[in-house]
Amino acid sequence: MPDTSTVAPAARKPLREGRRQAGPPGEPRRVAYLYVAPALIVFALFMAAPLVYAVWLSFFEWDGLSASTWVGLGNYVDVLTDSELRAPFLHAGVLVVFFSFIPVALGMLIAGLMTRARLRGLGFFRTVLFLPQVVALTVVAVAWRKIYEPDGSLNDALRAIGLDSFARGWLGDENFALASIGVVGIWVGTGLCTVLFLAGLSKVPRELYESARLDGAGFFREFRAVSMPAVRGEMAVALTLTLVAALRTFDLVYVMTSGGPGYASTVPAYEVYDRAMQKGEVGTGVTIALVLMVLILLATMLINRLSETAGDA
Amino acid sequence: MSGTRRQIGRVIATGGVVLALATAAACAPGDDGGSGTETKKEDVNTDISGVGDVTLTVWDQEVRGEQSKVMDQLNTAFEQKYPNVKIERVSKSFADLRKTLRLAITNDEPPDVVQANNGRSDMGQFVKAGLLQSLDGYAEAYGWADRFPDSVRALASYTDDGSTFGEGNLYGVPQLGEMVGLWYNKAKLAKLKVDPPKTTEEFEKVLQAAKDAGEVPIQYGDLDAWPGIHMFGFVQNQFVPRDDIRTLGFGREGGSWESDENVETAQTLADWADKGYFSDDFNGLGSDPAWQNFAKGKGVFLVQGTWMLAEDLVPALGDDLGFMLPPVGPSGEQTVTGGTGLPYAVTDASDNADVAAAYIDFITNEDAMKMMADAGQLPVVDSDQANVSGVRAEVFDAWNQVNSDDALVPYLDYATPDFYDTLTGNVQKLTAGDESPDDFLAALEEDYSGFVSENSGG
Secondary structure, X not given: OOOHHHHOOOOOOHHHHHHHOOOOOOOOOOHHHHHHHHHHHHHHHHHHHHHXXXXXXXXXXXOOOOOOEEOOOHHHHHHHHOHHXXXXXXXHHHHHHHHXXXXXXXXXXXXXXXXXXXXXOHHHHHHHHHHHHHOXXXXXXXXXXXXXXXXXXXXXXXXXXXXXXHOOOHHHOOOOHHHHHHHHHHHHHHHXXXXXXXXXXXXXXXXXXXXXXXXXXXXXXXXXXXXXXXXXXXXXXXHHHHHHHHHOOOHHHHHHOOOOOOOOOOOHHHHHHHHHHHOOOHHHHHHHHHHHHHHHHHHHHHHHHHHHHHHHO | OHHHHHHHHHHHHHHHHHHHHHHHHOOOOOOOOOOOOEOOHHHOOOOHHHOOOEEEEEEEOOOOHHHHHHHHHHHHHHHXXXXXXXXXXXXXXXXXXXXXXXXXXXXXXXXXXXXXXXXXXXXXXXXXXXXXXXXXXXXXXXXXHHHOOHHHHHOOEEOOOOOOEOOOEEOOEOOEEEEEEEEEEHHHHHHOOOOOOOEHHHHHHHHHHHHHOOOOOEEOOOOOOOHHHHHHHHHHHHHOOHHHHHHHHOOOXXXXXXXXXXXXXXHHHHHHHHOXXXXXXXXXXXXXXXXXXXXXXXXXXXXXXXXXHHHHHHHHHHHHEEEEOOOEOOOOOOOEEEEEOOOEEEEOOOOOHHHHHHHHHHHOOHHHHHHHHHXXXXXXXOHHHOOOOHHHHHHHHHHHHXXXXXXXXXXXXXXXXXXXXXXXXXXXXXXXXXXXXXXXXXXHHHHHHHHHHHHHHO
8 A cells, every 4th residue: 555645745635644644642543443343344234245245146147046157257248248238328328418417517507697696586496496306206207207198298388389290209209218318317407406506606705706797707707717616516516416317227217118119218227127127137137237336436436536636727 | 536546445455355255155146946846636635624723925916906805805715714724915016026026935934825927037937946836736636627728727837947838837826817809999980880890801991990080090008118019919819820829929949930920910010000000109108098098088999908807998988898809810710819817826935835725726716706707807717607797798708718719829928038128129119110020020039049949958
């Protein structure tokens, strides 16, 4: 292990430094483990052990019932080379745009506008925007399924304004099913992002905006120079939360399309369920879950790194 | 950043240690199941009044109103007949039962009697893992072979390695029968001035006439994907000989999805979709809204199971509702897709197999069938005894005819463990015009032939 002090300047992380190094005089270092032991045991039992067991399972071909066969890395090879599984992962990538990037962008814009305009009844709008977050996703899915029906309210609205040619069975159309699920993601995610950014922006002293305006900054300039840097932390949180939600989407797909039409809206989490619970391919299902977990881990690390780098800059 | 890297290093190190420990301690998941118990007739005890106090745990999926009440009544009657037996009933919906049963049945103390889904991914795997008891001895003792026709017993029979479906040992006995037929709106047919169509040719004429009259010819919603199995099966019933469908449906060697008859089937289904014989945007319409539309008087036909009978369609449409078997097509045979309700099976670990079998016999005897018929359910046997009228009589008569003609073919998704996904996904593509009939059948054939060669080889 490298000595932290040689890498990170002591001035930046004094607290960590203290804990890692000798500690206060006279106190043996190892006793610290006693303090963390309860938490560590809980962590080991309920987080680490199941994870390790999952990794263990991924080396087997197992139907969940009868004897299993050791296949080594076979499941991983299958998952990474199976063309049927490439589609679900690609779909998850598409959903990231809908669940994460668009809500973050929209949330930023709405928050910026709301802060600038000094709205009356801000609390009310905040509540309304946040509402989708507190509704269970299965309920959301059922509601939107009705909206997207061939005779649902979306198509009714389109027909009412003369856009009959746009009306369709949204979830039954190969080209629109995934995007239709994505739109629900925007609806759910935007509120969360907006509220996060509003909180971030409220920390910015009014004077900063005033001086920016005095310097002749317009909305976008002000946005870029004052608002954006102020919410960098919130941005990382929003991106992480929404990205994780996007990559592990299950409920919306399960209720709205069950992966259809054809295989147009399959996602990895749905495949995990389908293989492990429905088809009795526990090994493959667990392997997909682990690959998905690694992907999510990588994505969140990347976000953290980017936001830290931006912070250092 | 270095902090992050260091943390990761630690996580990996810790993980490695834990993994090493786990590897040392753990063994491969799952047991060597071997084959389940096979009780001989000589070992069977049919008089269970003397076995002492027994609590029998029963897992069923009859959560819906009428049938659930029937089950409660039957359980009470059984307890009255055998005061030494107490029934503990656990009732879950079909989907919940499927998921939880997989876990419960591998438990050290599983339920005694379970309603197991017939297909390969459920009952087949349970049999393979040795988790269910062969009921052959009991079947002989209780005379189930005489009571239940071959087609019914085949749907709960597997060879004891679980590889062949439809023959071998009997693993369960069902209560209810079901088939996917053609519901129709009598008032609409009268308005179109046509009789219920008996042949495919007549049927297509009615469909066109309905279309021309501005009606929805067939209410069909395939957003939930499973209705596609029934719609494809309904067309296939008319074109493909029964025995070919059985070979394919049971996933046995020797069939082909790319036969001329299957090509005609796929082409016809695609044509119907293309000609607008189904509801608009059917792939975006749920199955519930579809049948609800039909119940509200929108649509001339509905291809659906007889499970719709008791509580869904009759109250809405009353005397306007009619039921018939699929039209007879070029195959020249009356064929219908269907099967049984989930069979009641006995778990291998149950210590009370004699009691369990007596219970199964009791809930499927003549009195029980009559109770179910009175409650509006279609009993798997004895439906000819039932005193019913109206559309119920049409359904019951059709079922009797099917059984006496041996016209029943299995659900196609039984074919292979993956076939549900393969068939539903590709039917959606075929009907949407995204896939040609040839590509559609090639996809089915690939799944089927891959499974068949693996299944027979290993």
